[in-house]
Amino acid sequence: MRKQQWFAMTQVSPLPSPRLEFCPATLPAAVYVDADWYAREMATVFAQNWICVGRLEDFGRGMMRRVQVGAADVIVCRAAEGGVSAFHNSCRHRGSELCREAVEPLGKLIRCPYHAFAYAADTGRLVATGHAVPTADFDRAAHGLLAVAWRVWAGFLFLNLGKAPRDLVADVDLAVLDHWPMQGLVTGHVWRAEIACNWKVFWENYSECLHCPGIHPELCELVPVYGQGIMAASEAVGWAGEVPAGNLKLGAESWTVGGAACGPVFSGLTEAERAAGYQFVTFWPTAYVVAHVDHVRSVRIVPLGPLRTALVVEWHFSAETLAQPGFDASEVADFAKIVLRQDGAAAEMNQRGMLSPAYRGGTLMPEEYEIHRFHQWLLQEMEVSR
Known part of the structure; x- marks a missing residue:
């Protein structure tokens, strides 16, 4: 579920409630199962937007x-000197894949294993036939x-298949994590899972907290606040503008099993950022990032x-935290x-129910404003990219 930040950074007028003033229809059931609709999404939404593929420093140099x-199957090339390039994994001769394994050594050339056509690894220029x-x-x-196309934000590598990529945008200003030491963080734990649902079902679950109490x-x-079935105080019926200073229970600092910080608190954070406990982007x-x-x-x-749908979840730490005697990053990951x-099981349950021939579509509640915004964004992206 998505958790918005509505705490006050300073004493200013509170933000308006995000609640919907009507109950709109959901997307039709068919868009969660239809192969043709899915193919359109891949050719539009996923071909025109920036797609996160991980931390840049996790792409080994010389590989x-x-x-x-x-x-699209894409190869990311990381030169020994650190330079980055990315190409479709398809030889221009007759289409053979160029990189056969998940990861392969990289020199100055990318050589097709079929007919030995060779390309410059930095520019993709055809060098030999x-x-x-x-x-x-x-x-x-x-x-x-x-x-x-590729670009890096806060140490994360994004790729874009479009011919004229737009700017990278998020639901908040990209400067929101400027006080976190993002560039120097090291990946300490990785967890992968597959869930039996359409990718949109997972995003929708992320975008509301009506399901949280159950x-x-x-x-x-x-x-x-999640125990009230809302993501923030401003979603409550009759909200009078009170904005809490933080989100976590009293005494908790982070998303760990006991609520304690797993290491030194990032020194550059403001008092408001520390009090809030987390920031979603x-x-x-x-993808989404939780700081x-x-x-x-x-x-x-x-x-x-x-x-x-596959989930790739990674936990990133400062070198100081990882160097603590006996530190185990997997223990930090246990709470998330x-x-x-739980989210995966809920999404699978939702998907199974939507497969019923009786289900043609549903209705959103006022608290599901973020799902409605997601639906409008999706439809616009598919139309603009046609």
């Missing part, structure tokens, strides 16, 4: 790694690898088909894993 960007001897009409310059007892204890359709006071968690959503497993 190339395969990643999935919507329907193996044993083939082209005729004079063959334009080498027009047969380089097809590049994929699905997340541990989370509701740590973040009391959401990048549709690909806690002592570590950062990232969750990537990777569609595998109309009814299958409890919540994520």
